[in-house]
Amino acid sequence: MNFQFIVFFNFLIFLMGVFGIFYSKDIISVFVSFQFIIISAVINFLSFSQFLYQSSLWGEIFVILGITSIYFLMFCIVYHVHIYLKMDSLDREALFREFKLFKITKSDWWGEDNI
Amino acid sequence: MNIVLSINEKISPLQSVIILSIVILISSFFAISKSKTIKRLLIILASVSLIMAFYLNIYSFISMGSFSNFLLSFEYMQMIEVSIIIFSALNLLFFISIYNVDSSHFIKIMILFLFSTICAVFIVLARNSLFIFTSFAIFILTIFQLVTSLNLKMDKSRPYIFGYFLRPTLTVILFFFGFSLFYVATDFKDFNQIMQSEYISNPLIILGLIVFGIAVYIYFFLFPFQSPYMKLIKRSDYSSNAVIWFSYFPVGIFMFSKLDGLFSFFIEKNNLYLSIFFIAITFLCVLASSIGAFKTNSIRRIVSFLFLFFIGIFILNISMLSAGIITRISMSWFNISNIIMVLLSFIPIYSIISSIEKSTGSDSINNIRGFGRSNIYMCISLIVIFLSWFGFAYHINPFIKYFGSVNFLKMGIINMILLLAVAIAFIFLLINIFRIIFQFFRKPLTGAVEKIVFPKFLYIYVTLYALVILAIAVIGVLEILNINIEFINFKITQV
Numbered sequence: 001m002n003f004q005f006i007v008f009f010n011f012l013i014f015l016m017g018v019f020g021i022f023y024s025k026d027i028i029s030v031f032v033s034f035q036f037i038i039i040s041a042v043i044n045f046l047s048f049s050q051f052l053y054q055s056s057l058w059g060e061i062f063v064i065l066g067i068t069s070i071y072f073l074m075f076c077i078v079y080h081v082h083i084y085l086k087m088d089s090l091d092r093e094a095l096f097r098e099f100k101l102f103k104i105t106k107s108d109w110w111g112e113d114n115i
Numbered sequence: 116m117n118i119v120l121s122i123n124e125k126i127s128p129l130q131s132v133i134i135l136s137i138v139i140l141i142s143s144f145f146a147i148s149k150s151k152t153i154k155r156l157l158i159i160l161a162s163v164s165l166i167m168a169f170y171l172n173i174y175s176f177i178s179m180g181s182f183s184n185f186l187l188s189f190e191y192m193q194m195i196e197v198s199i200i201i202f203s204a205l206n207l208l209f210f211i212s213i214y215n216v217d218s219s220h221f222i223k224i225m226i227l228f229l230f231s232t233i234c235a236v237f238i239v240l241a242r243n244s245l246f247i248f249t250s251f252a253i254f255i256l257t258i259f260q261l262v263t264s265l266n267l268k269m270d271k272s273r274p275y276i277f278g279y280f281l282r283p284t285l286t287v288i289l290f291f292f293g294f295s296l297f298y299v300a301t302d303f304k305d306f307n308q309i310m311q312s313e314y315i316s317n318p319l320i321i322l323g324l325i326v327f328g329i330a331v332y333i334y335f336f337l338f339p340f341q342s343p344y345m346k347l348i349k350r351s352d353y354s355s356n357a358v359i360w361f362s363y364f365p366v367g368i369f370m371f372s373k374l375d376g377l378f379s380f381f382i383e384k385n386n387l388y389l390s391i392f393f394i395a396i397t398f399l400c401v402l403a404s405s406i407g408a409f410k411t412n413s414i415r416r417i418v419s420f421l422f423l424f425f426i427g428i429f430i431l432n433i434s435m436l437s438a439g440i441i442t443r444i445s446m447s448w449f450n451i452s453n454i455i456m457v458l459l460s461f462i463p464i465y466s467i468i469s470s471i472e473k474s475t476g477s478d479s480i481n482n483i484r485g486f487g488r489s490n491i492y493m494c495i496s497l498i499v500i501f502l503s504w505f506g507f508a509y510h511i512n513p514f515i516k517y518f519g520s521v522n523f524l525k526m527g528i529i530n531m532i533l534l535l536a537v538a539i540a541f542i543f544l545l546i547n548i549f550r551i552i553f554q555f556f557r558k559p560l561t562g563a564v565e566k567i568v569f570p571k572f573l574y575i576y577v578t579l580y581a582l583v584i585l586a587i588a589v590i591g592v593l594e595i596l597n598i599n600i601e602f603i604n605f606k607i608t609q610v
Contacts, residue, residue: 014292021285027277027281030281034284034285034288037288037289037291037292038288038291038292040292040295041288041291041292041294041295042295044292044295044296044298044299045295045298048298048299049298052299052302053302056302058245058298058302058304059298061245062244062245062248062294062295062298065245065248065249066245066248066249066252066291066294069248069249069252069253069256069287070252070284070287070288070291072252072253072256073252073253073255073256073259073284073287074284076256076259076260077259077277077280077281077284080263080273080276080277081277084273084274084277101281101282101285102340102342103342104339104342105342107345108341108342108345108346108407109339109403109406109407110406110407110410111410111411112411112412112413112416113345113346113349113413113416
């Protein structure tokens with residue numbers, strides 16, 4: 001496969017992930033955006049391991065351990081959201097409304113944040 | 116005795132980790148116990164183990180010197196950082212025990228807490244990029260679990276916990292991407308190797324550093340991305356706030372200090388645009404946090420904003436490095452002294468304000484109106500602690516040295532703006548300090564101050580901190596006045 005194509009494709013996936021993080025509102029979209037960045041990093045590791053470093057084992061080990069720890073963290077968050085959703089269906093709307101990752105509200109800068 | 120010494124040599128520098136792991140193992144046998152006696156015994160055991168870990172960490176460095184291999188690096192800076200982590204862990208254990216000892220999950224919470232401390236120690240000790248990354252990811256995981264379990268009864272805070280921890284998750288993912296870029300540029304396994312190689316100017320390394328920089332910025336919830344942090348602190352349980360302030364943030368700073376060698380390579384070049392960028396961020400963080408703290412009446416929010424203010428001071432240090440006012444080593448020492456100052460002041464402040472909120476049931480600043488009239492002793496201790504923030508003035512010293520060696524007309528607009536940033540930050544800090552102190556002596560609201568009752572141990576706890584702060588202040592002032600008391604060789608102002 002053309003190496004240049006892999007690099008450009010990889011960069012495209014990363015940009016999709018970044019765009020998704022800024023644009024997504026609900027938690028599922030946020031996690032999908034995270035996945036894009038993870039996939040982009042994995043492609044980096046594996047393709048360069050193949051092309052530059054003669055299939056060096058380091059890249060593969062990093063991918064396995066890195067992916068395991070990231071997914072473990074993400075699984076814990078998703079599992080907790082799942083438990084939370086089961087608890088009270090009324091709060092579900094609030095949950096989805098609050099999840100824009102870079103939301104800016106006036107109360108975070110000035111005055112009070114009333115519950 | 117020889118066997119103990121040989122074991123000690125073999126496990127160096129991981130003595131602190133081994134001791135804490137043994138406590139986790141013992142505690143896990145009693146994880147579902149609800150007996151108060153067992154809980155108390157385990158608290159004592161954990162406290163003793165943390166004290167031992169603190170001692171052994173320093174002792175092993177003094178007796179065996181620095182240590183370095185493929186995975187770990189344990190030098191002077193690491194010894195100080197691990198000591199800071201263990202010190203704040205000891206205080207956190209105290210707070211968690213006070214607020215959660217009646218919880219049926221207390222022992223599990225304690226185990227999680229010790230796990231997070233071990234991960235934090237690993238982050239500091241790690242040298243290898245893979246080791247740094249995995250320990251960092253697992254640290255975030257344990258902090259998430261800890262904060263969640265501390266907020267089990269606070270249903271309203273739950274969506275905000277998810278919102279909060281999506282950010283550190285993003286940080287972990289960006290770190291993963293950043294490490295992949297480093298791997299693409301060079302197959303070196305640690306940052307020191309990259310620094311010493313010719314690949315340092317590789318564009319991919321620079322891109323990786325930009326990604327790391329963004330990740331660290333997101334991790335600290337710096338302006339304008341502070342929303343989840345402010346929302347969670349306002350709504351969560353007080354002990355989980357302590358975990359965020361005294362464990363999550365310090366570890367982030369130590370994580371940054373791992374990368375500061377690489378960052379400094381580019382920052383030290385005194386690039387004009389880079390300097391302008393850092394100064395702009397410094398202004399934003401310092402001004403926004405100061406004004407935010409001034410415009411709110413909620414004590415939780417005031418402390419949260421002030422905490423962000425002190426995180427902004429780390430960026431100020433980077434700006435000073437970028438403008439050539441200080442060197443890289445000075446910046447590292449400034450960061451360490453800053454974090455010590457933050458911990459020594461915020462821990463007692465936290466203990467008092469949490470106690471006030473517990474007594475009065477609200478976190479309004481009006482609750483401390485007249486506090487200075489009703490509880491003079493605690494009020495004086497608090498004033499001493501607040502005034503310790505005057506120590507922030509040490510940032511002026513490098514400017515005096517710098518301007519002393521450079522012609523006033525040639526010092527440049529960037530340095531002038533930076534000095535202005537320091538002055539503004541100091542003025543705003545003073546305004547916030549005196550705003551709080553002013554509340555102590557105002558006419559109290561009827562019935563509010565009478566409700567505030569402190570447990571006796573809190574008097575001892577706060578007094579200890581006030582005395583330490585006073586001692587540091589006296590030594591500092593004596594050094595500034597060039598009075599040699601020959602008490603210790605280390606000079607605070609030498610930095």
